[in-house]
Amino acid sequence: MIHLSKIVVGKEEIKAVVDVLKSGQLAQGEKVKELEEKFAGRCGTKYAIAVNNGTAALHTALYAIGIKPGDEVITTPFTFVATANAILMLGARPVFVDIDEKNYNLDPNLIEKSITNKTRAIIVVNLYGLPADYNKINLIAKKHNLLVIEDAAQSINSSYAGKKSGNLADISCFSFYATKNIMSGEGGMITTNIKKYYMRAQMFRHHGQSSNKRYEYSDLGYNYRMTDFVAALAISQLSKLDSITGKRRHNAEIYNQAFKKIPGIFLTYFGKKYTHVYHQYVLGFHGYKLSRNQVKKLLEKKGIDCNIHYPTPLYDFKHLNNGRVNRINFPVTEQAAREVLSIPVHPYLTKKEINYIIRTILL
Numbered sequence: 001m002i003h004l005s006k007i008v009v010g011k012e013e014i015k016a017v018v019d020v021l022k023s024g025q026l027a028q029g030e031k032v033k034e035l036e037e038k039f040a041g042r043c044g045t046k047y048a049i050a051v052n053n054g055t056a057a058l059h060t061a062l063y064a065i066g067i068k069p070g071d072e073v074i075t076t077p078f079t080f081v082a083t084a085n086a087i088l089m090l091g092a093r094p095v096f097v098d099i100d101e102k103n104y105n106l107d108p109n110l111i112e113k114s115i116t117n118k119t120r121a122i123i124v125v126n127l128y129g130l131p132a133d134y135n136k137i138n139l140i141a142k143k144h145n146l147l148v149i150e151d152a153a154q155s156i157n158s159s160y161a162g163k164k165s166g167n168l169a170d171i172s173c174f175s176f177y178a179t180k181n182i183m184s185g186e187g188g189m190i191t192t193n194i195k196k197y198y199m200r201a202q203m204f205r206h207h208g209q210s211s212n213k214r215y216e217y218s219d220l221g222y223n224y225r226m227t228d229f230v231a232a233l234a235i236s237q238l239s240k241l242d243s244i245t246g247k248r249r250h251n252a253e254i255y256n257q258a259f260k261k262i263p264g265i266f267l268t269y270f271g272k273k274y275t276h277v278y279h280q281y282v283l284g285f286h287g288y289k290l291s292r293n294q295v296k297k298l299l300e301k302k303g304i305d306c307n308i309h310y311p312t313p314l315y316d317f318k319h320l321n322n323g324r325v326n327r328i329n330f331p332v333t334e335q336a337a338r339e340v341l342s343i344p345v346h347p348y349l350t351k352k353e354i355n356y357i358i359r360t361i362l363l
């Protein structure tokens, strides 16, 4: 079986974790601090705040920028559910905007007509590891006085117009869930250049405690802290990030060459200012000799794991819609949910496996 993702924990990672276990410092401590410093350095941001998962990072970021009950937050319906759930956690309302058919990210040209006097922010998802068009999105946000949150759970180490993911918006959120490009089982990170957001995020992660005043609480907070042994694992993974990213990009390039001229198979399109890190490698099947579902069945029969990201647009879930959203307004999302398929692109694939996958799809 060729798996869609493969989790490899090396000797260095095991040693790093065991060293922390032996040290007796298990909760948030020096390792979390070291991870935050290294992470901010990589993104080129002033601040990084570690939390215990990517969903907590989104919840914390939305709190940090001041999202309140009744606010509207614009986002994409074609993403993992946590992106939109985080909006509900603040009592705010997700407002969905359709995606761009070339790359499955939020379509900047459709944002403005969804802005109302309640809109406060836009959560942009860098889907599959490709940044969205931030020049356009940040410009719209500035014009309408909105804040921009980058859901970078899938896009660590990607870049756009010379800047790293994590430094493309007002505040950014990462996940180190087991199948993400680098992982610590569970884990998350927030990055920002704005001190006020940094302070508020730190407070929210730690019960709402004002900095350095123990047992003094200035607002509701949660316990979203990361443990030091998780941080040690993440630090070790971070040191391998460039090599992991390089292998994913290398594998993707082999696929690009194999599929780019095949009628009915669609690749993701993006310009020169983007660096894609291929959290997923996604093909669109439209007018191919097999439908997407037939390709999926064939691959599975041949021992190749694959999956649909995502089969159900978020407005189809009752808790995120309440009957307000009509799917007629989302032709591209509807089509993408029917046509996309993620195939294995992880760093541990062999050339032979990649060729087998290509041959299977091309029959």
Ligand SMILES: *Cc1c(COP(=O)(O)O)cnc(C)c1O
Binding pocket: 053, 054, 055, 056, 079, 080, 082, 083, 125, 151, 153, 154, 174, 175, 176, 177, 186, 187, 188
């Ligand atoms: C993984 C993911 C999340 C959630 O991260 P967790 O660490 O699993 O909580 C949020 N948004 C996107 C786009 C993701 O892929």
